[in-house]
Amino acid sequence: MEDRIDRIKKQLHTAGYKLTPQREATVRVLLEHEEDHLSAEDVYLLVKEKSPEIGLATVYRTLELLTELKIVDKINFGDGVSRYDLRKEGAAHFHHHLVCIECGSVAEIQEDLLEEVEEIVERDWKFKIKDHRLTFHGICYRCQQKHAEEQNQKE
Amino acid sequence: MEDRIDRIKKQLHTAGYKLTPQREATVRVLLEHEEDHLSAEDVYLLVKEKSPEIGLATVYRTLELLTELKIVDKINFGDGVSRYDLRKEGAAHFHHHLVCIECGSVAEIQEDLLEEVEEIVERDWKFKIKDHRLTFHGICYRCQQKHAEEQNQKE
DNA sequence: TTATTATATAATAATCATTTTCGTTCTTTT
DNA sequence: AAAAGAACGAAAATGATTATTATATAATAA
Ligand SMILES: [Zn+2]
Ligand SMILES: [Zn+2]
Ligand SMILES: [Zn+2]
Ligand SMILES: [Zn+2]
Numbered sequence: 001m002e003d004r005i006d007r008i009k010k011q012l013h014t015a016g017y018k019l020t021p022q023r024e025a026t027v028r029v030l031l032e033h034e035e036d037h038l039s040a041e042d043v044y045l046l047v048k049e050k051s052p053e054i055g056l057a058t059v060y061r062t063l064e065l066l067t068e069l070k071i072v073d074k075i076n077f078g079d080g081v082s083r084y085d086l087r088k089e090g091a092a093h094f095h096h097h098l099v100c101i102e103c104g105s106v107a108e109i110q111e112d113l114l115e116e117v118e119e120i121v122e123r124d125w126k127f128k129i130k131d132h133r134l135t136f137h138g139i140c141y142r143c144q145q146k147h148a149e150e151q152n153q154k155e
Numbered sequence: 156m157e158d159r160i161d162r163i164k165k166q167l168h169t170a171g172y173k174l175t176p177q178r179e180a181t182v183r184v185l186l187e188h189e190e191d192h193l194s195a196e197d198v199y200l201l202v203k204e205k206s207p208e209i210g211l212a213t214v215y216r217t218l219e220l221l222t223e224l225k226i227v228d229k230i231n232f233g234d235g236v237s238r239y240d241l242r243k244e245g246a247a248h249f250h251h252h253l254v255c256i257e258c259g260s261v262a263e264i265q266e267d268l269l270e271e272v273e274e275i276v277e278r279d280w281k282f283k284i285k286d287h288r289l290t291f292h293g294i295c296y297r298c299q300q301k302h303a304e305e306q307n308q309k310e
Numbered sequence: 311t312t313a314t315t316a317t318a319t320a321a322t323a324a325t326c327a328t329t330t331t332c333g334t335t336c337t338t339t340t
Numbered sequence: 341a342a343a344a345g346a347a348c349g350a351a352a353a354t355g356a357t358t359a360t361t362a363t364a365t366a367a368t369a370a
Contacts, residue, residue: 056357057322057358060357082357098282138282173346212328235357
Protein backbone atom coordinates (compact mmCIF):
# COMPACT_ATOMS: atom_id res chain seq x y z
CA MET A 1 0.00 0.00 0.00
CA GLU A 2 2.59 2.56 1.10
CA ASP A 3 4.97 1.74 -1.73
CA ARG A 4 2.11 1.91 -4.17
CA ILE A 5 1.37 5.42 -2.93
CA ASP A 6 5.05 6.28 -3.18
CA ARG A 7 5.07 5.27 -6.82
CA ILE A 8 1.97 7.29 -7.57
CA LYS A 9 3.62 10.22 -5.81
CA LYS A 10 6.56 9.89 -8.16
CA GLN A 11 4.28 9.74 -11.19
CA LEU A 12 2.66 12.96 -10.08
CA HIS A 13 6.01 14.65 -9.49
CA THR A 14 7.29 13.58 -12.88
CA ALA A 15 4.30 15.29 -14.43
CA GLY A 16 4.83 18.39 -12.32
CA TYR A 17 2.14 17.82 -9.71
CA LYS A 18 2.25 17.29 -5.99
CA LEU A 19 0.59 14.66 -3.85
CA THR A 20 -1.33 16.99 -1.55
CA PRO A 21 -3.08 15.57 1.51
CA GLN A 22 -6.41 15.75 -0.32
CA ARG A 23 -5.01 13.90 -3.31
CA GLU A 24 -3.43 11.30 -1.07
CA ALA A 25 -6.70 10.76 0.76
CA THR A 26 -8.44 10.26 -2.57
CA VAL A 27 -5.81 7.83 -3.82
CA ARG A 28 -6.07 5.87 -0.57
CA VAL A 29 -9.81 5.46 -1.01
CA LEU A 30 -9.25 4.20 -4.54
CA LEU A 31 -6.64 1.73 -3.32
CA GLU A 32 -8.90 0.51 -0.53
CA HIS A 33 -11.70 -0.09 -3.04
CA GLU A 34 -9.75 -1.49 -5.93
CA GLU A 35 -12.42 -4.08 -6.66
CA ASP A 36 -15.26 -1.58 -6.80
CA HIS A 37 -16.28 0.85 -9.48
CA LEU A 38 -16.84 4.04 -7.58
CA SER A 39 -18.51 7.15 -8.87
CA ALA A 40 -17.10 10.58 -8.04
CA GLU A 41 -19.82 10.93 -5.41
CA ASP A 42 -18.92 7.53 -3.91
CA VAL A 43 -15.28 8.56 -3.66
CA TYR A 44 -16.29 11.89 -2.15
CA LEU A 45 -18.34 10.27 0.59
CA LEU A 46 -15.61 7.77 1.43
CA VAL A 47 -12.88 10.39 1.51
CA LYS A 48 -15.10 12.57 3.69
CA GLU A 49 -15.15 9.88 6.41
CA LYS A 50 -11.44 10.34 6.99
CA SER A 51 -11.02 13.93 5.82
CA PRO A 52 -14.33 15.73 6.36
CA GLU A 53 -13.03 19.07 5.12
CA ILE A 54 -12.50 17.93 1.55
CA GLY A 55 -14.67 19.42 -1.20
CA LEU A 56 -16.49 17.58 -3.98
CA ALA A 57 -14.86 19.72 -6.66
CA THR A 58 -11.45 18.71 -5.37
CA VAL A 59 -12.38 15.06 -5.73
CA TYR A 60 -13.47 15.71 -9.31
CA ARG A 61 -10.21 17.57 -10.04
CA THR A 62 -8.14 14.80 -8.52
CA LEU A 63 -9.93 12.07 -10.43
CA GLU A 64 -9.48 14.05 -13.63
CA LEU A 65 -5.78 14.44 -12.91
CA LEU A 66 -5.35 10.75 -12.15
CA THR A 67 -7.18 9.92 -15.36
CA GLU A 68 -4.85 12.16 -17.34
CA LEU A 69 -1.86 10.36 -15.87
CA LYS A 70 -3.43 6.97 -16.67
CA ILE A 71 -3.40 6.02 -13.01
CA VAL A 72 -7.13 5.51 -13.12
CA ASP A 73 -9.50 4.84 -15.99
CA LYS A 74 -12.79 6.63 -16.30
CA ILE A 75 -15.62 4.44 -17.48
CA ASN A 76 -19.31 4.80 -18.06
CA PHE A 77 -21.67 1.84 -17.83
CA GLY A 78 -24.59 3.83 -19.17
CA ASP A 79 -26.24 4.75 -15.87
CA GLY A 80 -25.49 8.45 -16.08
CA VAL A 81 -22.42 8.55 -13.86
CA SER A 82 -18.75 8.13 -14.63
CA ARG A 83 -16.92 5.55 -12.61
CA TYR A 84 -13.25 5.48 -11.77
CA ASP A 85 -11.19 2.34 -11.92
CA LEU A 86 -7.63 2.05 -10.67
CA ARG A 87 -5.47 0.71 -13.47
CA LYS A 88 -3.44 -2.38 -12.58
CA GLU A 89 0.23 -1.45 -12.26
CA GLY A 90 2.04 -2.18 -15.48
CA ALA A 91 -1.13 -2.90 -17.40
CA ALA A 92 -0.83 -1.59 -20.94
CA HIS A 93 -4.54 -1.65 -21.58
CA PHE A 94 -7.69 -1.04 -19.68
CA HIS A 95 -9.32 -4.24 -18.45
CA HIS A 96 -12.78 -5.44 -19.50
CA HIS A 97 -16.08 -5.65 -17.63
CA LEU A 98 -19.03 -7.98 -17.25
CA VAL A 99 -22.15 -6.09 -16.23
CA CYS A 100 -25.12 -8.16 -15.08
CA ILE A 101 -28.35 -6.72 -16.44
CA GLU A 102 -30.33 -8.32 -13.60
CA CYS A 103 -28.43 -7.61 -10.40
CA GLY A 104 -26.15 -4.84 -11.66
CA SER A 105 -22.97 -6.51 -10.44
CA VAL A 106 -19.76 -5.67 -12.28
CA ALA A 107 -16.98 -8.25 -12.66
CA GLU A 108 -13.58 -7.65 -14.18
CA ILE A 109 -11.57 -9.45 -16.82
CA GLN A 110 -7.86 -8.76 -16.54
CA GLU A 111 -6.86 -10.94 -19.48
CA ASP A 112 -6.28 -8.97 -22.66
CA LEU A 113 -8.31 -11.17 -25.07
CA LEU A 114 -8.20 -8.51 -27.77
CA GLU A 115 -4.70 -8.95 -29.20
CA GLU A 116 -5.91 -10.57 -32.40
CA VAL A 117 -8.88 -8.26 -32.79
CA GLU A 118 -6.64 -5.23 -32.42
CA GLU A 119 -4.21 -6.54 -35.01
CA ILE A 120 -7.08 -6.90 -37.46
CA VAL A 121 -8.43 -3.44 -36.72
CA GLU A 122 -5.04 -1.75 -37.04
CA ARG A 123 -4.37 -3.53 -40.32
CA ASP A 124 -7.78 -3.36 -42.01
CA TRP A 125 -8.97 0.00 -40.74
CA LYS A 126 -5.56 1.71 -40.63
CA PHE A 127 -6.42 2.87 -37.15
CA LYS A 128 -3.68 3.34 -34.53
CA ILE A 129 -5.19 1.97 -31.33
CA LYS A 130 -4.26 3.72 -28.09
CA ASP A 131 -6.88 2.35 -25.74
CA HIS A 132 -10.11 0.40 -25.66
CA ARG A 133 -13.35 -0.12 -23.75
CA LEU A 134 -14.96 -3.53 -23.82
CA THR A 135 -18.04 -4.28 -21.75
CA PHE A 136 -20.27 -7.31 -21.95
CA HIS A 137 -23.86 -7.02 -20.82
CA GLY A 138 -25.50 -10.24 -19.76
CA ILE A 139 -26.41 -12.49 -16.87
CA CYS A 140 -23.92 -13.35 -14.18
CA TYR A 141 -23.45 -16.84 -12.83
CA ARG A 142 -25.27 -16.13 -9.60
CA CYS A 143 -28.37 -14.85 -11.41
CA GLN A 144 -28.31 -17.85 -13.75
CA GLN A 145 -28.33 -20.10 -10.68
CA LYS A 146 -31.25 -18.20 -9.23
CA HIS A 147 -33.20 -18.83 -12.43
CA ALA A 148 -32.36 -22.53 -12.35
CA GLU A 149 -33.65 -22.78 -8.76
CA GLU A 150 -36.90 -21.07 -9.69
CA GLN A 151 -37.37 -23.60 -12.48
CA ASN A 152 -36.84 -26.48 -10.07
CA GLN A 153 -39.39 -25.16 -7.59
CA LYS A 154 -42.05 -24.98 -10.30
CA GLU A 155 -41.62 -28.65 -11.16
CA MET B 156 -37.03 3.50 -46.39
CA GLU B 157 -40.82 3.11 -46.29
CA ASP B 158 -40.67 -0.63 -45.76
CA ARG B 159 -38.10 -0.11 -43.03
CA ILE B 160 -40.55 2.21 -41.28
CA ASP B 161 -43.32 -0.33 -41.77
CA ARG B 162 -41.27 -2.97 -40.04
CA ILE B 163 -40.48 -0.66 -37.15
CA LYS B 164 -44.19 0.13 -36.94
CA LYS B 165 -44.88 -3.58 -36.58
CA GLN B 166 -42.24 -3.93 -33.90
CA LEU B 167 -43.91 -1.16 -31.94
CA HIS B 168 -47.37 -2.70 -32.35
CA THR B 169 -46.13 -6.07 -31.22
CA ALA B 170 -44.92 -4.44 -28.03
CA GLY B 171 -48.20 -2.57 -27.57
CA TYR B 172 -47.12 0.86 -28.79
CA LYS B 173 -48.23 3.02 -31.68
CA LEU B 174 -46.17 4.80 -34.29
CA THR B 175 -47.44 8.31 -33.63
CA PRO B 176 -46.51 11.13 -36.03
CA GLN B 177 -43.87 12.34 -33.56
CA ARG B 178 -42.35 8.90 -33.27
CA GLU B 179 -42.38 8.48 -37.02
CA ALA B 180 -40.67 11.84 -37.51
CA THR B 181 -38.00 10.79 -35.02
CA VAL B 182 -37.46 7.43 -36.69
CA ARG B 183 -37.15 9.15 -40.08
CA VAL B 184 -34.41 11.41 -38.78
CA LEU B 185 -32.56 8.39 -37.44
CA LEU B 186 -32.90 6.60 -40.78
CA GLU B 187 -31.70 9.65 -42.70
CA HIS B 188 -28.64 9.87 -40.46
CA GLU B 189 -27.80 6.23 -40.12
CA GLU B 190 -24.08 6.92 -40.45
CA ASP B 191 -24.01 9.56 -37.73
CA HIS B 192 -24.05 9.24 -33.98
CA LEU B 193 -26.64 11.77 -32.96
CA SER B 194 -27.29 13.01 -29.45
CA ALA B 195 -30.84 13.53 -28.22
CA GLU B 196 -30.39 17.23 -28.82
CA ASP B 197 -29.15 16.59 -32.38
CA VAL B 198 -32.19 14.45 -33.09
CA TYR B 199 -34.46 17.07 -31.56
CA LEU B 200 -33.09 19.86 -33.77
CA LEU B 201 -33.38 17.75 -36.90
CA VAL B 202 -36.91 16.58 -36.14
CA LYS B 203 -37.88 20.17 -35.40
CA GLU B 204 -37.03 21.19 -38.96
CA LYS B 205 -39.88 19.09 -40.30
CA SER B 206 -42.16 19.05 -37.25
CA PRO B 207 -41.54 22.27 -35.31
CA GLU B 208 -44.16 21.54 -32.68
CA ILE B 209 -42.37 18.50 -31.25
CA GLY B 210 -41.07 18.70 -27.71
CA LEU B 211 -37.63 17.68 -26.45
CA ALA B 212 -39.14 15.41 -23.81
CA THR B 213 -40.99 13.51 -26.52
CA VAL B 214 -37.75 12.94 -28.38
CA TYR B 215 -36.17 11.61 -25.20
CA ARG B 216 -39.19 9.40 -24.54
CA THR B 217 -39.13 8.08 -28.10
CA LEU B 218 -35.41 7.35 -28.04
CA GLU B 219 -35.84 5.54 -24.74
CA LEU B 220 -38.66 3.46 -26.22
CA LEU B 221 -36.66 2.61 -29.33
CA THR B 222 -33.76 1.60 -27.12
CA GLU B 223 -36.01 -0.69 -25.10
CA LEU B 224 -37.16 -2.38 -28.28
CA LYS B 225 -33.54 -2.73 -29.47
CA ILE B 226 -34.28 -0.68 -32.57
CA VAL B 227 -31.58 1.77 -31.57
CA ASP B 228 -28.60 1.37 -29.29
CA LYS B 229 -27.68 4.02 -26.77
CA ILE B 230 -23.98 4.64 -26.49
CA ASN B 231 -21.73 6.96 -24.59
CA PHE B 232 -18.31 7.96 -25.88
CA GLY B 233 -17.42 9.76 -22.67
CA ASP B 234 -18.28 13.29 -23.75
CA GLY B 235 -21.19 13.74 -21.40
CA VAL B 236 -23.99 12.99 -23.86
CA SER B 237 -25.68 9.76 -24.86
CA ARG B 238 -25.76 9.03 -28.55
CA TYR B 239 -28.29 6.93 -30.40
CA ASP B 240 -27.33 4.50 -33.11
CA LEU B 241 -29.80 2.66 -35.34
CA ARG B 242 -29.16 -1.05 -35.09
CA LYS B 243 -28.59 -2.74 -38.43
CA GLU B 244 -31.61 -4.85 -39.29
CA GLY B 245 -31.01 -8.45 -38.34
CA ALA B 246 -27.82 -7.64 -36.46
CA ALA B 247 -27.59 -9.81 -33.39
CA HIS B 248 -25.04 -7.58 -31.73
CA PHE B 249 -24.22 -3.95 -31.50
CA HIS B 250 -21.46 -2.87 -33.86
CA HIS B 251 -18.09 -1.47 -32.75
CA HIS B 252 -16.61 2.01 -32.92
CA LEU B 253 -13.30 3.69 -33.64
CA VAL B 254 -13.08 7.07 -31.93
CA CYS B 255 -10.22 9.35 -32.98
CA ILE B 256 -8.74 11.12 -29.98
CA GLU B 257 -7.45 13.92 -32.21
CA CYS B 258 -10.28 14.90 -34.54
CA GLY B 259 -13.16 13.25 -32.72
CA SER B 260 -14.38 11.34 -35.75
CA VAL B 261 -16.27 8.10 -35.14
CA ALA B 262 -16.06 5.20 -37.57
CA GLU B 263 -18.01 1.98 -37.40
CA ILE B 264 -17.02 -1.65 -37.59
CA GLN B 265 -19.90 -3.87 -38.65
CA GLU B 266 -17.91 -7.10 -38.53
CA ASP B 267 -18.46 -9.07 -35.36
CA LEU B 268 -14.79 -9.82 -34.50
CA LEU B 269 -15.74 -10.97 -31.00
CA GLU B 270 -17.07 -14.47 -31.63
CA GLU B 271 -14.02 -16.18 -30.15
CA VAL B 272 -13.67 -13.75 -27.30
CA GLU B 273 -17.31 -14.24 -26.35
CA GLU B 274 -16.93 -18.00 -26.41
CA ILE B 275 -14.02 -17.72 -23.99
CA VAL B 276 -15.89 -15.35 -21.70
CA GLU B 277 -19.04 -17.48 -21.60
CA ARG B 278 -17.01 -20.59 -20.88
CA ASP B 279 -14.43 -19.28 -18.42
CA TRP B 280 -16.50 -16.70 -16.59
CA LYS B 281 -19.84 -18.54 -16.77
CA PHE B 282 -21.40 -15.33 -17.99
CA LYS B 283 -24.37 -15.40 -20.40
CA ILE B 284 -23.64 -12.60 -22.86
CA LYS B 285 -26.61 -10.65 -24.17
CA ASP B 286 -24.89 -7.62 -25.69
CA HIS B 287 -21.59 -5.82 -25.83
CA ARG B 288 -19.93 -2.45 -26.22
CA LEU B 289 -16.51 -2.28 -27.85
CA THR B 290 -14.87 1.04 -28.59
CA PHE B 291 -11.30 1.66 -29.65
CA HIS B 292 -9.71 5.00 -28.92
CA GLY B 293 -6.82 5.98 -31.13
CA ILE B 294 -5.73 7.90 -34.20
CA CYS B 295 -7.65 7.68 -37.46
CA TYR B 296 -5.98 7.27 -40.81
CA ARG B 297 -6.54 10.88 -41.82
CA CYS B 298 -4.86 12.21 -38.66
CA GLN B 299 -1.93 9.81 -39.12
CA GLN B 300 -1.48 11.23 -42.62
CA LYS B 301 -1.54 14.76 -41.28
CA HIS B 302 1.28 13.86 -38.87
CA ALA B 303 3.31 12.32 -41.66
CA GLU B 304 2.99 15.50 -43.75
CA GLU B 305 4.12 17.65 -40.85
CA GLN B 306 7.17 15.47 -40.49
CA ASN B 307 8.02 15.86 -44.19
CA GLN B 308 7.76 19.64 -44.04
CA LYS B 309 10.24 19.80 -41.18
CA GLU B 310 12.85 17.90 -43.15
C1' DT C 311 12.94 37.78 6.53
C1' DT C 312 9.58 39.85 3.69
C1' DA C 313 7.38 40.40 -0.79
C1' DT C 314 5.85 38.10 -4.81
C1' DT C 315 4.11 34.50 -7.39
C1' DA C 316 2.09 30.24 -8.46
C1' DT C 317 -0.66 26.35 -6.97
C1' DA C 318 -4.29 24.20 -4.60
C1' DT C 319 -8.19 24.47 -2.05
C1' DA C 320 -13.42 24.89 -0.08
C1' DA C 321 -17.54 26.75 -0.88
C1' DT C 322 -20.49 28.29 -3.51
C1' DA C 323 -22.90 29.23 -8.03
C1' DA C 324 -23.64 28.03 -12.73
C1' DT C 325 -24.27 24.83 -16.53
C1' DC C 326 -25.82 21.16 -19.13
C1' DA C 327 -28.20 16.76 -20.11
C1' DT C 328 -31.93 14.28 -18.75
C1' DT C 329 -36.25 13.24 -16.18
C1' DT C 330 -40.48 14.38 -13.97
C1' DT C 331 -44.65 16.80 -13.42
C1' DC C 332 -48.86 18.41 -14.96
C1' DG C 333 -52.49 20.09 -17.59
C1' DT C 334 -54.07 19.24 -22.41
C1' DT C 335 -55.12 16.67 -26.55
C1' DC C 336 -55.92 12.70 -29.18
C1' DT C 337 -57.61 7.62 -29.39
C1' DT C 338 -59.89 3.87 -28.12
C1' DT C 339 -63.42 1.63 -25.47
C1' DT C 340 -67.87 1.48 -23.39
C1' DA D 341 -71.37 10.79 -26.24
C1' DA D 342 -68.91 9.77 -21.86
C1' DA D 343 -65.10 7.60 -19.72
C1' DA D 344 -60.55 5.80 -19.73
C1' DG D 345 -55.98 5.52 -21.48
C1' DA D 346 -52.00 6.87 -24.05
C1' DA D 347 -49.13 10.39 -25.70
C1' DC D 348 -47.90 15.06 -25.85
C1' DG D 349 -45.59 19.91 -24.99
C1' DA D 350 -44.01 23.17 -21.83
C1' DA D 351 -42.00 24.08 -17.85
C1' DA D 352 -39.95 22.81 -13.57
C1' DA D 353 -37.00 19.69 -11.17
C1' DT D 354 -33.08 16.85 -10.73
C1' DG D 355 -28.43 15.30 -10.76
C1' DA D 356 -23.77 15.21 -12.44
C1' DT D 357 -20.15 18.04 -13.57
C1' DT D 358 -17.62 22.48 -14.18
C1' DA D 359 -16.60 27.33 -13.38
C1' DT D 360 -15.92 31.04 -10.28
C1' DT D 361 -14.27 33.27 -6.33
C1' DA D 362 -12.03 34.15 -2.33
C1' DT D 363 -8.56 31.94 0.81
C1' DA D 364 -4.75 29.41 2.07
C1' DT D 365 -0.43 27.29 1.30
C1' DA D 366 3.97 26.63 -0.71
C1' DA D 367 7.83 28.05 -3.69
C1' DT D 368 10.76 31.76 -5.19
C1' DA D 369 12.73 36.27 -5.48
C1' DA D 370 14.19 40.41 -3.31
ZN1 LIG E 1 -26.50 -10.90 -11.67
ZN1 LIG F 1 -12.92 -2.49 -13.54
ZN1 LIG G 1 -8.66 11.80 -36.54
ZN1 LIG H 1 -22.30 3.34 -34.66
